[in-house]
Amino acid sequence: MNKIRKKLHFNAFVMNTVSHIHHGQWRRPDAKQSEFNDVNLWIELAKLLEAAKFDAIFFADVTGLYGDADSEFDIYAKEGLQIPSNDPIVLLSALAAHTKDIGLALTSNILQSHPFHFARQLSTLDHISNGRVGWNIVTGVQDNGSRNFGLGQLTDHTERYEWAEEYVNVTYKLWEGSWDEGAVLKDRINGIYSDPSNIHKIHHRGNRYSVEGPHLSSPSPQRTPVLFQAGSSESGRKFAAKNAEAVFIAAPSPEVAATQIAETRRLARDLGRNPEDLKFFQGLSFIIGDTSEEAVAKSKEYDRYVSVDGYLAHTAIVDKNGRVYDRNTPIKDIETNTVRGALELVSKYITDREPTIADLVYLRTHNPHTCIVGTAEQIADKIEEWQEAGIDGINVVNWVIPGSFEEFADEILPVLRTRGLAQSEYVSGSFREKIFGSAFLNERHPAARYRGAFRGHDKLRG
Amino acid sequence: MNKIRKKLHFNAFVMNTVSHIHHGQWRRPDAKQSEFNDVNLWIELAKLLEAAKFDAIFFADVTGLYGDADSEFDIYAKEGLQIPSNDPIVLLSALAAHTKDIGLALTSNILQSHPFHFARQLSTLDHISNGRVGWNIVTGVQDNGSRNFGLGQLTDHTERYEWAEEYVNVTYKLWEGSWDEGAVLKDRINGIYSDPSNIHKIHHRGNRYSVEGPHLSSPSPQRTPVLFQAGSSESGRKFAAKNAEAVFIAAPSPEVAATQIAETRRLARDLGRNPEDLKFFQGLSFIIGDTSEEAVAKSKEYDRYVSVDGYLAHTAIVDKNGRVYDRNTPIKDIETNTVRGALELVSKYITDREPTIADLVYLRTHNPHTCIVGTAEQIADKIEEWQEAGIDGINVVNWVIPGSFEEFADEILPVLRTRGLAQSEYVSGSFREKIFGSAFLNERHPAARYRGAFRGHDKLRG
Numbered sequence: 012m013n014k015i016r017k018k019l020h021f022n023a024f025v026m027n028t029v030s031h032i033h034h035g036q037w038r039r040p041d042a043k044q045s046e047f048n049d050v051n052l053w054i055e056l057a058k059l060l061e062a063a064k065f066d067a068i069f070f071a072d073v074t075g076l077y078g079d080a081d082s083e084f085d086i087y088a089k090e091g092l093q094i095p096s097n098d099p100i101v102l103l104s105a106l107a108a109h110t111k112d113i114g115l116a117l118t119s120n121i122l123q124s125h126p127f128h129f130a131r132q133l134s135t136l137d138h139i140s141n142g143r144v145g146w147n148i149v150t151g152v153q154d155n156g157s158r159n160f161g162l163g164q165l166t167d168h169t170e171r172y173e174w175a176e177e178y179v180n181v182t183y184k185l186w187e188g189s190w191d192e193g194a195v196l197k198d199r200i201n202g203i204y205s206d207p208s209n210i211h212k213i214h215h216r217g218n219r220y221s222v223e224g225p226h227l228s229s230p231s232p233q234r235t236p237v238l239f240q241a242g243s244s245e246s247g248r249k250f251a252a253k254n255a256e257a258v259f260i261a262a263p264s265p266e267v268a269a270t271q272i273a274e275t276r277r278l279a280r281d282l283g284r285n286p287e288d289l290k291f292f293q294g295l296s297f298i299i300g301d302t303s304e305e306a307v308a309k310s311k312e313y314d315r316y317v318s319v320d321g322y323l324a325h326t327a328i329v330d331k332n333g334r335v336y337d338r339n340t341p342i343k344d345i346e347t348n349t350v351r352g353a354l355e356l357v358s359k360y361i362t363d364r365e366p367t368i369a370d371l372v373y374l375r376t377h378n379p380h381t382c383i384v385g386t387a388e389q390i391a392d393k394i395e396e397w398q399e400a401g402i403d404g405i406n407v408v409n410w411v412i413p414g415s416f417e418e419f420a421d422e423i424l425p426v427l428r429t430r431g432l433a434q435s436e437y438v439s440g441s442f443r444e445k446i447f448g449s450a451f452l453n454e455r456h457p458a459a460r461y462r463g464a465f466r467g468h469d470k471l472r473g
Numbered sequence: 474m475n476k477i478r479k480k481l482h483f484n485a486f487v488m489n490t491v492s493h494i495h496h497g498q499w500r501r502p503d504a505k506q507s508e509f510n511d512v513n514l515w516i517e518l519a520k521l522l523e524a525a526k527f528d529a530i531f532f533a534d535v536t537g538l539y540g541d542a543d544s545e546f547d548i549y550a551k552e553g554l555q556i557p558s559n560d561p562i563v564l565l566s567a568l569a570a571h572t573k574d575i576g577l578a579l580t581s582n583i584l585q586s587h588p589f590h591f592a593r594q595l596s597t598l599d600h601i602s603n604g605r606v607g608w609n610i611v612t613g614v615q616d617n618g619s620r621n622f623g624l625g626q627l628t629d630h631t632e633r634y635e636w637a638e639e640y641v642n643v644t645y646k647l648w649e650g651s652w653d654e655g656a657v658l659k660d661r662i663n664g665i666y667s668d669p670s671n672i673h674k675i676h677h678r679g680n681r682y683s684v685e686g687p688h689l690s691s692p693s694p695q696r697t698p699v700l701f702q703a704g705s706s707e708s709g710r711k712f713a714a715k716n717a718e719a720v721f722i723a724a725p726s727p728e729v730a731a732t733q734i735a736e737t738r739r740l741a742r743d744l745g746r747n748p749e750d751l752k753f754f755q756g757l758s759f760i761i762g763d764t765s766e767e768a769v770a771k772s773k774e775y776d777r778y779v780s781v782d783g784y785l786a787h788t789a790i791v792d793k794n795g796r797v798y799d800r801n802t803p804i805k806d807i808e809t810n811t812v813r814g815a816l817e818l819v820s821k822y823i824t825d826r827e828p829t830i831a832d833l834v835y836l837r838t839h840n841p842h843t844c845i846v847g848t849a850e851q852i853a854d855k856i857e858e859w860q861e862a863g864i865d866g867i868n869v870v871n872w873v874i875p876g877s878f879e880e881f882a883d884e885i886l887p888v889l890r891t892r893g894l895a896q897s898e899y900v901s902g903s904f905r906e907k908i909f910g911s912a913f914l915n916e917r918h919p920a921a922r923y924r925g926a927f928r929g930h931d932k933l934r935g
Contacts, residue, residue, distance in 0.1 A: 091666030
């Protein structure tokens, strides 16, 4: 216990919906996520998290039904499985106006919003929150999400990441290059609000977008929001290594996490960044008791609410008519890539018989590495194992809202604090300053090349 | 004074920017609009307006520079003339979380946001605000706005309104037709959050959009937000007559307003709506004094801050290099449609010589019908003239924020209340209930035809 420990970052990993990750739990009497339309649920949660010094509250999002086949989406509607769900940008602004320090992060898909409009919405939110915004850049969507935006079929991984590269470049140009530092003068005597010689059109012309500029918002405290990414495909990892400041991972064990982290850090170094420019957040859930026995008993009580169908539908383990498979179906009989990846994992735990899809769900709620059950001290020990594997932060995944976060705040964080693993006070400054110690993206980030890049470009003046 | 008077509606007509309508006033020592990036300015203003029982706060918006020619936008930057400016949807959510009754309205252009995404953002805001959202449907943009969204040249009026028709129809389908009443069950016992048989895909296929659905948000208190429109072209008036519940006008006199209102009401009747389905809001500014003399003196003091260049640039009265014309240029020598319309107006007031563009600006700040200067009683008399011409509400256009609204609240509204022209308390319910007495769009509105229209449409099930 004499190791010098670095503080971990803690992120509440939620979604503006009923059933985000742990399906069926909304039915518990103490679960308030069914009231997600009520902004007060989220304001109270954000205040609770801020009082507990969580680094951020993060809202996942979708652009359509998580899965569906043809016209069938019964299971998603019944489970409240990411439908109904509301927009996270709009919600976060309300939370910004009721908090002061906590980071406010959101998913936005390149599909859903034109980059000129999106960049301005995020600049607005960064102004309102005084520099607390993070953006999880998402490129993948379910087919229904694609069809909501007029695309018949999803483009392939590589093509999507090329699209994403152009998308982020448009936003980087607007955030970093369009307004120089010092452009805003507010000079009442001479009647000059902004100095036009320090504001630039970006004249972007690419495969998908043509954007003239200038950016309509003046520079917000962070300019570019803190950039998150969660891609796990090869193109996705490359994109993260190039663009992300923080990477979400969902490794089944610390060992797997260590491998993933090393690989992405290596890719980042190859791209001219420092491996430490990236921070890794692992998703974990917790069930805490005063004794091990109490925690296990509580875990069994949560089991009563587990919706096997919900987990299967979330993994899109449905047949071509959108029906959930019988839970005794052997995993090997199911023809999806998602499931084939899962088989490898389940086979580590189920060795005495052919694993079924019910085993897969069991593992999603009982993998001892990711669904940690125990006393606060036991949980802290497990968290240390993750830290030793190289993670920088934890996405705390709830069973119930707000209960799971209340317990984490009241029982787990105090123990982590005594071990030097959790902050007691916020660092001052923007979200990026709190996490990375600097106000702006560093010079190694690809967005940095647009700083000053458009000076003179629009000075064809008389 | 024995007439029975109807209460007027009052709308604070602002924009998330420095200089919205009355250019140059941001330089006044008491003007806080230069701090528009600070959400607290707007939270305090919204609270002030709510305490004064204003019906709504409305945020105008742009998609690009109000005017520019080639690379020249010096005048806009210097004047803070709608640049920098921030997104109104994001701001309104913060205001929603700090108010209870006031309506929250915004401009959104069909150009800037895909209708599937936009519909969800507004549903989210309508949930957060408990049914207080209004949308001003805008189709026209400046050329720079068009080029920010990848369109080289603006489509013509007629084409834009066809586009707008498709756009609003997609949103109507999502808001009115995708989720039936009663679809959300929150049935914890049987594990059914929503009843899938009451949720429908919309399968929209049109010239510009292909949107499958279902809408991701469950029905918000108003479903469709209160619909505003401000179009003045022939296609614009038709569009308003068909779709709007409230119409913004900027008539130079009550007589002109009466004609415009009668014409739009007649168009609405021809389209199967009741003429009274539409309410008309006239934009007016006020300078108040304890005596007429004091008001006139105050008006002269505001004159000191008027930026003639700002008004000219706002009207896009700039030459083809983006330079503001000399203020003594005769209006007749300038080749823009905007100015030709203005000439007719100015000629009513300037009859002894050739009107110049400086006269035009003078009229914009001194037209006694629209920039009303006087005591509270004199101002109330003028407001009665507008009401007799048929207006239902007033867009209060500020000189300074928050001073112009403070004065209106503290000095003008009390007089209007004694005359029965302003409410003392809010009506309960949503924005639409407060203004129109009904929760949802009435049966005569074109959106009503989508209610129940998709039932069975997606029931090709086994």
